[in-house]
Amino acid sequence: MTLKDHEKTKIRKAFRRSMTGSTLKSGDPETYLLYGGYDPLTVTLTHIINQKAGLAWTSYKHTGVPVATSAVGVGSERFGGAYDNTDIALKIMAIMGFETGLERAEETPETASVR
Numbered sequence: 714m715t716l717k718d719h720e721k722t723k724i725r726k727a728f729r730r731s732m733t734g735s736t737l738k739s740g741d742p743e744t745y746l747l748y749g750g751y752d753p754l755t756v757t758l759t760h761i762i763n764q765k766a767g768l769a770w771t772s773y774k775h776t777g778v779p780v781a782t783s784a785v786g787v788g789s790e791r792f793g794g795a796y797d798n799t800d801i802a803l804k805i806m807a808i809m810g811f812e813t814g815l816e817r818a819e820e821t822p823e824t825a826s827v828r
Contacts, residue, residue, distance in 0.1 A: 720761050727757035 716724070731754035763770065779795035788808035796804070803813045 714765055716761070723757050723761070724754070727753040730754075 731752055780798050780801065781795045782792040782801060783789075784792035788804070791804045791808070792801075806813045
């Protein structure tokens with residue numbers, strides 16, 4: 714695997730930004746879009762490696778892959794499987810009795826007693 718010219722250009726640009734330290738927490742929208750407040754060189758190298766490995770990330774911290782979960786206790790039957798990370802918060806909120814927009818059909822005797 715070799716670096717393409719456009720990848721080398723990105724690395725050089727990110728290296729210069731990292732060495733000057735001017736981009737971290739700069740408030741510049743373009744910089745934030747490119748690096749998300751992280752070290753430019755680290756982010757650029759990570760993105761290039763990920764692309765070459767065929768990995769896709771939806772942000773700087775999460776993939777778009779469902780998260781495998783399990784649980785013990787009240788409402789634990791809702792967590793046997795893989796779910797989008799935002800669904801996990803909704804499940805926890807529903808078990809705690811908060812309105813989430815989830816259908817009442819999901820309510821169990823255990824969660825009803827929490828209300």
